[in-house]
Amino acid sequence: MRWLMGFVCVGVLLAFVGQAQILRIAFDAADLKTLDPHYAAATMDRAVVDMLFNGLVRYRPGDITVFEPDLAESWEVSTDGLTWTFHLRRGVQVHPFPGAPEGYELTSEDVVFSLHKAADKDRSAYAGEYVGMRFEAVDPYTVRIILDKALSPSLFLPKVADYAGGFIVPKGPYEALGPRFATNPVGTGPFQFAEYVPTQKVRLVRNDRYFRGAPLLAGVEVWYVPDVTARLSALVTGEVHMIEGVREQAWVEAVKRMSGVVVDVFGPGETEVLHLNMSKDPVSDLRVRQAIAYALSREEVITAIGPDVAEPLCAAVPPYLAGGLACAEVAEKGLLYETNLELARNLLAAAGYPNGFEISAYITERASYRKPFENVQAQLARVGIRLNITVVDHSSFHTLIRQDVNPLVHYEAWRPSADAFLTRFYHSASIVVTGAKPDTNFSHVTAVDGLIEAARYELDPARQAELWKEAQVKLLEELASYPLYVLKFVFARSEKVDYGYELKSSLALYPQVTELTRLK
C-alpha cells in the first residue's frame, strides 16, 4: 500500500509542475479482453502485456529479426538439439502484489511454473506450441527445457520469447490473485499495473526496479477508443500521444499532413488471405478455384488499400519469415495466376458453369476484412461469380467461419513462424470442425501434412526452408488459398514521442513502449 501512496504523491506532484511523463495511447477497442499474456491475442491486450511482462529471450525492440537476452542472460543448446539451458539474470524483481508489497526476486521456479501454465490448455491459448517439452529448474537461476524432438532455433526461440506463451508469468502473484489476474496482471516488465477502469482505460506506472533501469516515463495509460475520428481528435488536441490508425494509405497520407503528428507504418504486418473451401461445391472443383484465381487481381485489391500499407503476398508464408516465398519465386514456378478473365470464364465453362454461379459468405463488419472482400466481390462479378455477402459482427464472424459455413474465407493473421502459418492454416489436423485439433484450416487441404511435419523437425535451416517452400508451391497448385497481401500496422503519434529505438517491425503489434521511451 505504501508504494502505491508513494506513487500517488509523486504523480500529483508531477502533475502540478506539469512535467508528468505519462504516455497516453488510444487503441481501436471498446475494452480489454484479457491481460493474461497466455490468452492475450487482440492488439490492445498484446500491447499492455508487452509492457508488463518479459520472456526468456526477446525480439529486439523495433526489429523482430534479432533475438537478444531478456530474463535469460545466456542460453545454450545441446549438440543433439534436445536440451536447451537458460541462465537467468539475477536480481529481476516481480512487481508488488497483494501479499508481497515489495515483490520478490524472480527465479527458475517462476519460469518453470509459467512454462507449465503456457503448456496447459486449461490455462493457456498457446498450449499446442509446447507439446513434447519438459521443463526443469536445475537451480534457482538455471532452467532446462527438454524436447522430445529437436527443433531448429528459428522454431524454438519464439516459444520462449516475449510473445504469447513465451511471456513469463510469475508464480506468486498468479496464485495469489487467481482469476483476478486477467484484469490485475503482475509481471517483471518496465511498467507495472496500477488500475483498470472498464471500457475506459488501463493505467500503468513506472517499475523503478526494472532490471534494465527505471523507465524514463512515469507511467503509461492505455485508452479504449473504438472510433477512429475520436482517436484522431484526441491526438490532435494533445489528450493522447499515440493512436492506432486506419491501415489504409489515404488515411496515412492525410494524417501525415497534420502538423505535430508523425505516422508510423511498420511491420511485420498481418497476412490477408482468401481461403478457398475445397469441401464446398462448386469451389471444390480445382477448375473453379483456378477460375477464381485468374479472375482476381491482387494488384487491384492492394491499390484499394494502398501500396505503402499493403505489400503483395503471393504464397502462404510471408517472405520476411524464414521459409517464406517471395512473389518472384512464385512467378518463377509459374504460379502467380496473373489476371486473365478470358481464361477464368473458359475454366468456369469447362467446370460446367458457363454463366458463373452464386455463392454466399459471411464477413465481419471490420473494415480491414470487409473492404478487400467487397473488392473481391466486385472482381468475381466480372466473370459471373455472384458472391452474396452478409455482414456480421466480428466475434460472430469468427464463430461462423469456424463452423465451416463459408465457401470463401477472408482471414487476417500474423503467426511467428512458417511452421505456425502452415500448421494452423493448412495441416489436416487443423481443419475446421472435423480436424483432430480444429483450428483455422478453412480450405480443408490435406496435401501438405507430410511436408509440414518433415520441415518442423528438420534441423538444417536451409533444408527446412526448402521444405516449407515446397509445401507452399503445392498449396498454390491446389489453390487452397489465394494470398492477397501483407497489411502493415499504422500508428500515429505526437512528434513529442521518442520511442527510444528505431522502429522497423514489432511483434507486439504496436510500437513498443520500453524503459527508454520518453516524451520530448
Added chain:
Amino acid sequence: MRSRRVRAFLRNRTAVAGAVLAAAVILAALVAPAVAPHDPLIQDVYNMLAPPGGPHPLGTDDLGRDVLSRILYGARVSITVGVFSVLIGTGMGALVGLMAGYFGGPLELGMMRVVDILMSFPVLVMGLMFMAILGTGMDKLIVAIGLVLTPQIARLAHGAVVALREMEYITAARAAGAGPWRILRRHVLPNVAGEILVMATLWMATAIRVEANLSFIGLGVSPPTPTWGNMIREGVRWLVVTPWLSVFPGLAILIAVLGFNMVGDGLRDAMDPKLL
C-alpha cells in the same frame, strides 16, 4: 369538403415544400437507373476518395464508387423500406386497434396493454430488438420496422374507434343487423382513415430514419447494395480525410425525413376541422 382540405393543404407553404422534397426523393428512387451517372456497384480503386466535381459530382467512396449514383440508388432502399414497413405497420396496427376498440372487454384490455408495453420502448431500441431476432437483410428490415410501427398505429386507431363506437349511426347499423366486420369496414374505417393516413406519412419519415440508423450500426442491408445509413457508416472512417462521404448521404436523409414530416404535418392541419 375534400377540395377544401386540398386547398388548405396547398395554402400551407411548409406542407407544399415538404411535398416537393418528398416527391424529389420518390422520383430519385424511381428514375435512379436512368439518371445515375455511374453504376453504383462499379469499383474503380484507381480513383478512390476522389473529391466532388468532374465525372463524379459528389466524389467517390473508398472503393472508388460514385457517391451520387449510390445516393440515388440508396433512395430506392429508403423508399422501399419506408413504404412497405409503413404498409405492414398500418395494416397490422389498424387491425389491432379497430378490433380492440370495437369489441372492447378483455380483448381490448389484453391487446392495448401489450401495445402500451411495446410503446414504452424507444423506436430504435425496438428496431434493434427485432433485427437481432430476425437477422439482417432488406426483407427483415421491412418486417422489423413494420413491427415497430404497429403499436403506434394501433393506439391511434383504437382511440378513434372508442370515440365512434357509441355513436348513434353505429348503433343504428348494428340494429339493422350489420355484423361487426361490416360495421368496421363500412362505418368505422372510413372515419379513421384520414388520421391513419396522416400518421402513416409521419411514420414514413421515422421508418426512413430508423432504416438509416440500423444500417449505420451494421444491421441493415448487405453490401454492395448502397443505403444511406451504410454510406454514412463507411464514410465515418474517412471523416477527417473526405468528410463528404458521410455528409452527402446525411443530407439525403435530412431531405427525405424533413419532406415526409412536413407533408405529414400539413396533412394533419388540413384534416383538423378546428383549423378550417
